[in-house]
Amino acid sequence: MNRRNFIKSGTAAGIGISVAAPTILQGQDDRKARLAFIGVGLRGRNHLRLALQRSDVVVTAICDIDPEAISKSQGMLTNAGKKEVAAYTNGEEDFRNMVQREDIDGVVISTPWRWHTPMAVAAMEAGKYAGVEVSAANTLQECWDLVDTSERTGMPCMILENVCYRRDVMAVLNMVRKGLFGELIHMECGYQHDLRHVKFNDGKQAYGGGVEFGEKGFSEAKWRTWHSVNRNGDLYPTHGIGPVAKYLSIERGNRFVYLTSTATKSRGLNNYIVENGGPDHPNAKVKFKLGDVITTVIKTANDESIIVSHDTNLPRPYSLGFRVQGTNGIWMDVNKSLYIEGTSEQPHRWESTESYFEEYDHPLWKKHESKAVGAGHGGMDFFVLHAFIEAIKRKTVTPLDAYDAASWSAISPLSEQSVALGSAPVEFPDFTRGKWRNRKDVFALNDEY
């Protein structure tokens, strides 16, 4: 059985995670994952750095249109004692050549949003595992492209949503699974991050120092800000919704049914330009379509509600705003507190999450903590790449898949539709075509990956 067919039948039959092959004895595991990278800017090189720290990864090729990104990556390889690898730099479509190589098992995609789906699709079409940064798709058609391609090719598409692996997020997952919150009722999450210094810079540094974007901007300001000019909706839902989708078993016994989105006026980005570049700066005339705060409310098939906030244009402390609430208790991350009926000592009083998060620390974190330290974003980045690599090594499905990628990413286009329709409810497609009812959870079930 070749890999493609193995995975195809695994996916189709819903087998879930396979156990390690019995011929692999403890301590003698020489399985390797051969990885290629599309996009080796700041984010891609973070993944590359983690890959180079592992003995079970062979980096075989890299792709970027920016020569500086390529040379920095080659430098990382040689600094790690490896040889330089094949580089694909011949224009925006050269990734299509790279993914045809036979020495690649998986492709890590860390490019501007508009390229995520075409690149993931190309990787899967070439028989490679696709690991794609967030969000994975920008339109409903792209969401379907990910699902249809993964189903047709039998290749997994893993959305590399690192926050699913945040330590407190995983401890709460552990608590959810152990029933501490009872039956889940209501969730909150979001992306609340003052990105003004990301959306604008001086064209030389990645963060701040000026009010340029687009052609004159650097790094994310080069492409990300375009979306704030042209789109009004939740542009970046997955850091919040990913963990919540895992708590609620979305696409595995549950699904998103519909959402409403409400956008405020747009003030923050223009204010920032005027304050930092002056009223006469050309960008002070740019009209930003993106409302400063977008509030989305999702209804699920199991009759829960989820508030998803998108808030990236105003001065504020970073917060993903998690809240998990069930018939037996509630957790909120903004005040680092929870309440569990019958366990919390004082009725009607918050208590610190600290002792709970120690007690319910997820087995993955317990086992791999030392490796995760320094990996980036508090260790999350280690785990998300680790999971992609371990799935490749086992030739099995990824713990986050194309259905996850599609249903989470679909929030953006659906949110834009709802905003344009004056907050009218807009239905989610059923990306599993009915399979959500019987699919089993495969995410972080043990301490392996």
Next chain:
Amino acid sequence: MNRRNFIKSGTAAGIGISVAAPTILQGQDDRKARLAFIGVGLRGRNHLRLALQRSDVVVTAICDIDPEAISKSQGMLTNAGKKEVAAYTNGEEDFRNMVQREDIDGVVISTPWRWHTPMAVAAMEAGKYAGVEVSAANTLQECWDLVDTSERTGMPCMILENVCYRRDVMAVLNMVRKGLFGELIHMECGYQHDLRHVKFNDGKQAYGGGVEFGEKGFSEAKWRTWHSVNRNGDLYPTHGIGPVAKYLSIERGNRFVYLTSTATKSRGLNNYIVENGGPDHPNAKVKFKLGDVITTVIKTANDESIIVSHDTNLPRPYSLGFRVQGTNGIWMDVNKSLYIEGTSEQPHRWESTESYFEEYDHPLWKKHESKAVGAGHGGMDFFVLHAFIEAIKRKTVTPLDAYDAASWSAISPLSEQSVALGSAPVEFPDFTRGKWRNRKDVFALNDEY
């Protein structure tokens, strides 16, 4: 000019708060407010107790269908060194006789929700100030009844929303008015209070001890729980929306345009009955229509958004969940923190509200703090009744009025509509019929009331 015409012209012309009549010299103010009370249960007697502590109030009559409530109230009067007053106890409609008395200036209404509007209307029709507990109305027709009656009679209808006078809420109002948050963008608020021990009791005590409600319940369980059986929507929006409406100048330069509401499944109340009364208790068969968490999102004419949460059936710590966010900063009460750009020392970091709330303590609190202590609900109850009384003494408009009562209370029926329509947006009536554009703020402008 008699009082009715004075107020009518004052209301119509938008004069705002009059200054004290010049004949009233400092320290020689002998103006009195003559108050009657409809409903002297637990809440009504709290107002009565505060009224009896004041030298500027004469209590002239009380009304209740419960003989015990009447006798306890008369006892409070005699204990305070006053004579017993006329009591109206002859059935549910006897309040109509009481409000006709000529020795009443204002009527304080603290009855079950369904009676608020008819009683407030009767008071205004009789030429009396109406002070009505929250929510003031249950249906859109009742909202219009309050507005139309107040306009026609020229008598004010004050919604007695005590949270508008919470100390931190007023400090934030002060900060909003001084521009610390910049232009307001997004708000959050709600009523998040585990009311299971209020909705159910043993028929003898007000809070808990059993799973009875309706005929067999006591105090609020007697009537309030009915709404959880029969209605699905935000049943109790004003504690949250009142303060937010003041921040956003609703009905005074701004207004609510539409809302969407999303309800979760209903689990908490049935669980409580089964756990505390057993699965065979007759109430275990009751189907509760009210979803455990109701999330409402309001869009305003000035293009802000407001999330309003209603969450009364699950175990959780009390929180009104305030968030005030503008172009220059953000406050959240759940973590007692704020961030003000250019003022907060560390960028992207929350700081404690403590020093801000000291610096921006509202003049009303600074002046009346000693009187507020012990008044109930942390002093709020003193201020809300104080404002009603001072408006009566000055023969002027009340700081919260019929338009406030209508637009805040309208959230309940509109929310029910939206939930029934699968979260479709539902428009707010313009209760001011266009006057909202030019009406001036009169709430808590100084240290008087």
